[in-house]
Amino acid sequence: MRKIVQEYHPIVWTLLAGTVFARGASFAAMPFLALYLSKTTDISPILIGITIGIGPLTGTVGGFVGGHLSDRYGRKIVMLSTIFVWASVFIGFALSSHVIAFMLLNALNGLCRSFFEPTSQALMSDVTPKDRRLKVFAMRYTAINIGAAVGPLLGAYLALVSANLTFIITGSLYFVYGLVLLLLLNKYETKNVNEGKAVVTIKAAFTVIRKDVSLRYFLLGGILVNIGYSQIESSLPQHLESIILDGVILYSVLLSINAVTVVILQIPLSKWVEKWKIMHVMMLGAILFTAGFFGFALFTNWTGLIVAMIVITIGEIFLFPSGSVFIDRIAPEELRGTYFGAAQLRSIGHSTGPIFGGWVLSQFNGHVLFLIIGCVVASSIVFYHYGNARYEKSLIERPVVSV
Structure with missing residues (x-):
């Protein structure tokens, strides 16, 4: 076990563990957003559909920008700023009541995902030898699916207890994830691949x-x-x-x-x-x-x-x-x-x-x-x-x- 752990950079293991918890929390919250909106607001089904769909839309166009910013300014600043904004988005879902607020929050949710995910993948590549990158991305995909398997079950249980609680817990987990990344990225200074180069x-x-x-x-x-x-x-x-x-x-x-x-x-x-x-x-x-x-x-x-x-x-x-x-x-x-x-x-x-x-x-x-x-x-x-x-x-x- 020690040999396996030592094969990969501590940042890789942190991102993998964070993926399990963060994706699990996200899968606990987001699949129930439409149900949450229909029960707690008077928003029409059409507006609910638009609200749900705006996240993937902003995520599609935002990935290129987020990835470029990570090349230009470094992975650390993009990942940390994104993860804390992302945590605030989930807390915002629990506190909001107006359709415009939900639309803006889900648009931000899509942007945060599109900024964080390419940057985290690029960081994994930065700190992993080429011959091990397939295995790293395979482990990342496994981590996503562990979260996908556990998250909806947790979300269904929390939805019975309190709809707001699901979003608050998700936001809190993302905030903790951000703090762990902050400590780790300060401890292990990762090389900016563009340092000293014209970007x-x-x-x-x-x-x-x-x-x-x-x-x-x-x-x-x-x-x-x-x-x-x-x-x-x-x-x-x-x-x-x-x-x-x-x-x-x-x-x-x-x-x-x-x-x-x-x-x-x-x-x-x-x-x-x-x-x-x-x-x-x-x-x-x-x-x-x-x-x-x-x-x-x-x-x-x-x-x-x-x-x-x-x-x-x-x-x-x-x-x-x-x-x-x-x-x-x-x-x-x-x-x-x-x-x-x-x-x-x-x-x-x-x-x-x-x-x-x-x-x-x-x-x-x-x-x-x-x-x-x-x-x-x-x-x-x-x-x-x-x-x-x-x-x-x-x-x-x-x-x-x-x-």
Whole structure:
């Protein structure tokens, strides 16, 4: 155990532990925000939908800015300022009563997430040797899923006790997380990768990213995968209700299986493929995603649908952490945070996917939808392949941008 702990920087372990507690607290609070608004305010369902949706929207556009600021001014200042604002946002949810306040707070929530997450990933890369980064990102993804598995159960219990209490506890945990990071980042001074260098402006950084063909292919592939993955939250429960008597119960079982499978298999599977080429791991993940969605289209019984979810989950284990490693590899060192921030644009698929899935469901049925989704996800393999081919062909071919 001591040897394992010593393999990674203390900051890595702190970020992993913080991810479990912070994500668990967030998953305890945010899934119940719509219910909280409907019970404690007179806000209309349309305004509730807008309020919930504004967070992912600001998060999509904010990732690039947050990542760039971390490159320009250092990871420490961006992470610490963001985490304390984030803590205040959750306390604000508990104290607010007006729709405008909730909209602004959730917009800030999305911005904080988009600032903190790329910066924390970039910091993990900064303090971890290249050959261990896949394992670090795999452990981070496991930590997220532990929080996702425990958080909603905690949130359901706290919601019965006091709706406000959930947000207060979440804000308090984020505040404690911030204090721990403050102490640790003061103790272990991390090197600013841009120290002593001329740092590009945000306009120049955007130009670099706009001209990076490998990144564009990666983002297109990621958007297609997220269009598929978003169906698990939006269209899958509706499909199960239409084909199985206890569809809601099965859906709950599938979500639990997804979280538990990630927690159990993430580390051993990541260790198994750590010597593989990253693109091969990503393509295997996309293939498994495709097979799983075809399973949702074809099976109409519990056993088949559970197997399909396990296949998708294993694909998720391969694809998502390796995507972070791919970003780390194509990013110039001085723009690592900016690239991780730009990678947030993949969530466009998570925003548009439910709309597309809802339209197909209204016109056809879930069987047709998941056959289409399987094909959509399969097409991401083409983009991943060309993105990697471009990267391998010209590792040095990045546009030179005047500062």
